[in-house]
Structures are given as structure tokens and as C-alpha cells.
Amino acid sequence: MAARYAFLVPGQDAAAEGWNLAGRLLSKRRMGKTIFADLADRTGRIQLYVRKDETGEDGFADWNDLDRGDLIGVRGYVFRSKMGEITLHVISFEVLGKALMPLPDKWHGLVDVEKRYRQRYVDMIVNPDVRDTMIARSRLIAEMRRFIDGYGFYEVETPTLLHVAGGAAARPFETHCNALDQIMQLRIATELNLKRLIVGGLERVYEIGRIFRNEGIDTTHNPEFTMLELYAAYWDVRDMLEFNEALIANLVSVVTGGGSELTYGDAGISFARPFARIAYLEGMSRFSDGKFTRERLLDSNGAAGILRELGLPESPTHGHALDKIFERVVEPHLIAPTFVTDYPVIISPLAKRKAGDSDIVDRYELFCARMEISNAFTELNDPDDQRARFEAQVAERAKGDEEIPEPDWDFVRALEYGMPPTAGIGIGVDRLIMLLTGHQSVRDVLVFPLQRQHG
RNA sequence: GCGCCUUUAGCUCAGUCGGUAGAGCAGCGGCCUUUUAAGCCGUUGGUCCCGGGUUCGAGUCCCGGAGGGCGCACCA
DSSP, X not given: OTTTTTTOOTTOEEEEEEEEEEEEEEEEEEETTEEEEEEEETTEEEEEEEEHHHHHHHHHHHHHHOOTTOEEEEEEEEEEOTTSOEEEEEEEEEEEEOOOSOOXXXXXXXXXXXXXXXXXXXXXXXXXXXXXXXHHHHHHHHHHHHHHHTTTOEEOOOOSEESSOOSSSSOOOEEEETTTTEEEEEXXXXXXXXXXXXXXXXXXXXXXXXXXXXXXXXXXXXSEEEEEEEEEETOOHHHHHHHHHHHHHHHHHHHHTSOOEEEETTEEEEOOSSOEEEEHHHHHHHTTTTOSOHHHHXXXXXXXXXXXXXXXXXXXXXXXXXXXXHHHHTGGGOOSOEEEEOOBGGGOTTBOEETTEEEEESEEEEEETTEEEEEEXXXXXXXXXXXXXXXXXXXXXXXXXXXXXXXXXXXXXXXHTOOOOEEEEEEEHHHHHHHHHTOSSGGGGSSSOOOOSOO
């Protein structure tokens, strides 16, 4: 509207052209026999202008009865006000929906975080940033699909309700299926089912789906969240890394209008390709001034010793210890987008071993702003190796690591029918959206973040 | 789960040393024909998060509880 009527000078109108608009009345300024008001819809906001000499006594009284928050339709023509604002000179209006509840303070808006999350509908009316973020989220996910589809991938939908939730290390939500009279779990990953589809011959599949993990809630964790998982037959982890880098760079380009720089918190982050790369063990060594060597880390007692050196509590398993050490030693340095490659096999139960180094797998994780954004590896397709790793997990689970899932033995059987060499990736969509829209809390990129009942 | 902070009018916030509840906006009644946080005059509105306790007297101090935020723990 502003662009279309840019040619108007203050006081000038375009009365020949009529407009019908609908939206929510966000403010009303009465000035004697004139009213100025602001009308908002999803595309933006426009000022309205009403004159008593045109509406008549009754019509003007009807305007006085309108409240902030009412939904109205208006008819009129555009002019530029004395103060230079493009304004709709209203000829007639009708009420489309009455607001009974008053809107929050027009200047301070709604600030109370609890109320904002619990009453998102109000939050979105008065805080345009929330709406903008949700629109950006929608656009970015659409762009992800477009980009992925361009590579010939098929989008699929696998079950959320499972008998055994596997494919990741996390505690599941449990529920009960009345028809089957069986305990069910909500999925903690889409991994195993997507790989079954690879066995079945789809060759390039992905799912952007809701994942549920029955764990803590904080600024980077919501119990239900959205994950993109994607698998490509005949790709290896290097192909996936290239794809991953191109995907992220593309999204940054979309969000910046062709650029490669983002500001996140107080850090400026460059997504110019190529992103940084560092091997897992090399990172451990570099950020510990060479103290934490491959030999120590890959040895169960050595890792336990490092934990003590760092003053961290004892870990139930060797893998758990490595995660803790990495988190403390390396993660804080990973602000620019960085691919951490060559993970140890002990923390990668579903990844294929690297040729020529049986302790290491073909895997990487992409970190950015200290957040893990994606995790990818060449998938293990040897059923015997997979069975052995599941058996090892059973032992770990017995030692007390509750996050380790029960093995999905049918998955081993699927592998026995033959799975092509395949690379897979998981991307935490919510965190990616946080990064791309500059938000510090997942709750800000979720329409309805989980809150405790009763408030 | 632990620690710190927080909760007062529809919204945003004050409330001193413990003395009986305030402002702005919104609402309501007026004035005002180019305002935009419009302005001016008047006015309504309170489970001070909940429950105990101390005190002549508690929004204020103490204990317990609830919601929320942040940090830690947990956790891709």
C-alpha cells in the first residue's frame, strides 16, 4: 500500500480508487469530530481516518462504540495525511468480530513471559515479532523442503506411536493403546523406520517430524520438538556434509536476502562456505593443550581420569564420559559453524566404522553458537555389527544408563535383507530456526511451548 | 531434582522504617475536524499468587506451598 501510493504528497488523495480492507483495530485516536485509528492484518498495519460530517450522527456514534481489538471491515480510499502517513479515508465500516476482552497496554504491550506463552493469541496480536517469527519459521521450513526436494528426495511420514522407541539415546514418553491393550512409546527419533524405507528401496527419504523426549525443559529443549531426518542411499558422510553445508548456507541466504552473515546474541557469525572442520579427537586435544590424547580418551579408565581432572561427576559409561568431556572442553569454542568429524565408535552405535580405523566412525556433527545443529553419519549396514552393538547397549543399559533404548531387533532383521551404503542426517529444526531468527530460547520459535498445567 | 530471582488494577509498573493501596495506559463521562504512546478535565476499578505465623497493626517480616524466569544437574 505504502509503495503503491508513494507518489501521494501530504494532503493529496486517490479517491478514484476504492478499497475494502479487513483486520483488527489496534488503536483509536478520537479528535473531536474526527477519528484516527490503526487497522492491522497479516500483511501489516494501515491508518484509518473517519469524519463525523461524512458518517452522520449515528455512524459516528457507532465508531465510538468500537473498542481496541475489534475485527472490522472498512471501505474507503487512500490519501496521505498532513503528517505524511498513507491513510485510508473510511466511507463505511462493519463489525466482523467483537472483542470482549481488553487488549494489553498499547505502549508496553504484553511482557509477562508466562502470560505470553499461555495466551499466545494475545501475545501475537500485540507483539508483531512473534507473528514475524512464526511466519519466518513457516517460510524457512518450506524452503528446506524445496531445497531437499530439488535433490529428488521423497518426504514420508512414519509412525509416532511405537512399541519400542529407538534410534537415539533418550527417555521416551509412554502411553497405552486401548485397542491392542499394550504399552506404547512416542518416538524419540525417526531413524530406524526411515532406514527400513532405505532397505525397501526408496533410496532418498526424509521426514520433518515431531519427536518426543521425556527429559528436561530449558532454553534449548522442549519435550516435543521438530527434527528433520534425511537418508540417501549411495551417499557417504562426505556427500552429506556437502549437502548439509549447502542447505544451511541457502537458508542463511534466504533469511538475509542473499547474505551469509548472521547476528546471534552478541556474536556475528559467518556462514560463508566452507564451514570450519575439526576432527573430534583433534578438537579434544587442541582445546586441552594436548592433555587429552586419543589414547586416554578411547580408554575407559583414561576417560574417567579426565572427568576427575575436570572436576566432573563420575559417569555411568565410557560413552557418557566422552560426551561430558566434549561438552566441557570443546563445545564452548564452537561459535562459528563447525563440522566436528570422526567420532569414536563408542558414542555412535548406528554409524559405520571408518576404513582403516576401527575405533572411529564416519560421522560428523555441525555445531553453531555452541548449539548442536545437525548430526550425520554413514549408516551402519552390516547386520552382524549392528547386532553386536545392540548387545553392547544392553550391557550399558544394565549398568544404569537409562537413556539407552531397548534394542529394536526387527531393525537388525531388516539389515539382513541388505541395506545399500547410506548416509543419514538429523537436523534440529527448532534450534536452526532459533539461529536463523536470532532467538535465545526454543520457546520463542514454538507456537505453544509446554507449560505446567494450571496458572 | 537443587540454587537464585520473581508474582500488587485488564496491561506496564511504583509502594520508604511494618501504619491500613498508588501512577500511566485501557475502561467509563465530557472538550477537541490531520492525529499517531494524540492532548485536556473528571471518574470506575484490588483475593497485593495461596495457606499459616509474628505483631496493636503485614503488600512489607518469618515458615510452608503454587506458577513463572534464569543457572546448575539432567538432556543431542
